[in-house]
Amino acid sequence: MATALRAFSKIQISNEEGTPGSAEAATEILYGMLTTAESANTLHSPDEDRGSLARHMANDLFVGNEARLTWTGDVNFRHIAYALSMSLCGNITPTQPDSTNEPNAYLWTFTPGLTTANTPDIANGIDTFTIEYGDNVQAYESEYCFCTKLTISGAPNEACQFTAEIVGRQRTETTFTGALTAQSVQRAPFNLAEFYVDTTGAGLGGTQKTGVLKAFTWTLDTKFVPVYTSDGNLYFAIVGESKKAPELTLTYVRGTTSEAERDKYDARTTTFIRLALKGATELDSGQSNVPYLYLDTAVRYTDWPTYGDEDGLATVQVTAEGVYDSTWAKMFQAALLTDLAAYP
DSSP states (O other), X not given: OOOOXXXXXXXXXXXXXXXXXXXXXXOEEXXXXXXXXXXXXXXXXXXXXXXXXXXXXXXXXXXXXXXXXXXXXXXXXXXXXXXXXXXXXXXOOOXXXXXXXXXXXXXXXXXXXXXXXXXXXXXXXXXXXXXXXXXXXXXXXXXXXXXXXXXXXXXXXXXXXXEEEEEESOOEEEOOOOSOOOOOOOBOBGGGOEEEEESXXXXXXXXXXXXXXXXXXXXXXXXXXXXXXXXXSSSOOEEEEXXXXXXXXEEEESSHHHHHHHHHHHHTOOXXXXXXXXXXXXXXTTSOOOOXXXXXXXXXXEEOOOOEEETXXXXXXXXXXXXXXXXXXXXXXXXXXXXXXXXX
């Protein structure tokens, strides 16, 4: 009897370039772990008058299919593109800011629509994905995958982390796509991150604040939901979407910067925050183009508790929520500089 070894678990992915939900062979090995990988099927067990004390008469059946995955790990500047596409928006064509001197640097800009749907459907120009997962005993695949929640966080002396909660149509037994090569990636140490606070969206990234941000958590409940219809299948047919807003938890060291932000809380003033996660090594030799992930958000603080004590410093953990800014014409966006030119 074969024994499943945790060390042999792996995750692979492909972009569904054809029909949404049409499973495709994997093209990329993903780093991280699946802490949840389950069928979340809806089981119906009828309770009927059968002249018996038996509660169940072996006549139950599945009436809905769904797969749920939780993918978590270090932020790296290649694979985070998949999480962003499944969470914010897809159909991104990366640009090359300087194709002559920096031929390996590609900029992916994720700006979710606020008056158009971002739902993962090829008809809307949005990416869908097939994910393969399992171990040495059994591999599975789930098609039409999208994120329902994305969390990115950072703390001192650690690599920044992410968690992507994913829904797929179903879990089906398969065999892993072979002959894939694990790619080299750069990870994002929190200590290399930069923190910017500006007064306008156009000015984002202009004013770096040092010695103030101790930790952060950026969370997006995508408000993407599976929608079931009578289409001849037990799995969902389409994806719905409703109003959303990123939420930030920020740990500040008390000082002039935090007090200025406290004034914005009191005055109900919008502030513009950039969390700039950065790599350590240039994408092109002799250039200054280290990979980065910018999380830009227009926010208003929703809570400002009493200062506490951390490492001998006065600190406070505040919360903020994304708001639409009419001048910027956005609520949030993400920019990723990476060596990934396109989904393989």
